[in-house]
Amino acid sequence: MPLGGYIFLGIELLIVGYIDFTKKKISNVWPILNFLIFIVVAIFFRDNFFVGWEHFLFPLGILAVGFVLFLFKVMGPGDSKFLFSLFLLLPLPDQKIMFLCLIYITISIGSILLLMHLIQNFGKIIMAFKTYSFAPLKGAFGTKFSFAPLILLAWIWYGWKIDILN
Numbered sequence: 001m002p003l004g005g006y007i008f009l010g011i012e013l014l015i016v017g018y019i020d021f022t023k024k025k026i027s028n029v030w031p032i033l034n035f036l037i038f039i040v041v042a043i044f045f046r047d048n049f050f051v052g053w054e055h056f057l058f059p060l061g062i063l064a065v066g067f068v069l070f071l072f073k074v075m076g077p078g079d080s081k082f083l084f085s086l087f088l089l090l091p092l093p094d095q096k097i098m099f100l101c102l103i104y105i106t107i108s109i110g111s112i113l114l115l116m117h118l119i120q121n122f123g124k125i126i127m128a129f130k131t132y133s134f135a136p137l138k139g140a141f142g143t144k145f146s147f148a149p150l151i152l153l154a155w156i157w158y159g160w161k162i163d164i165l166n
Helices: 003-023 029-044 053-071 077-088 092-120 122-131 135-139 148-161
Strands: none
Touching (some): 003 029, 053 077, 053 092, 092 122
16 A cells, blocks of 8 residues: 555545544445546556455455445444445455454444443343343444444554555
8 A cells, every 4th residue: 555545545534534423424425436546546557556356355245244234233334335445445465454453443442332331321231131121221232333433543553554654
């Protein structure tokens, strides 16, 4: 990943993360922009950016898993489309690194948020088990959270892992 591309996508992630955090929605403009950039890079920079069928495994896997997570109301459709387009722009060897950074960040932050909700609603949880009435627990574990800021954190970690400044 060239430094210029890393910085460009980092700025894009800052903007998308802010919009997702404030509006809880990622516009289709961002995945379309990334897809257009991918086409331009794949056509005009073939020597530096090899694209074979294996380049699409992570992006398509993310799209498929994102769709399943959308059906279970865990992830928004904008998040999965944006991640798909972001992974298209990564060189093949870097896709696994970014994916692992994203998984670790998501599990860490998700666990912290789950623990906070458990602590905040501990009384409700105990009462639900005592009375066998679980309806009040519906909102006890929070709602969907903005995923783009987690992608930004993973992006920063990814840059550190690939030693982008050297």
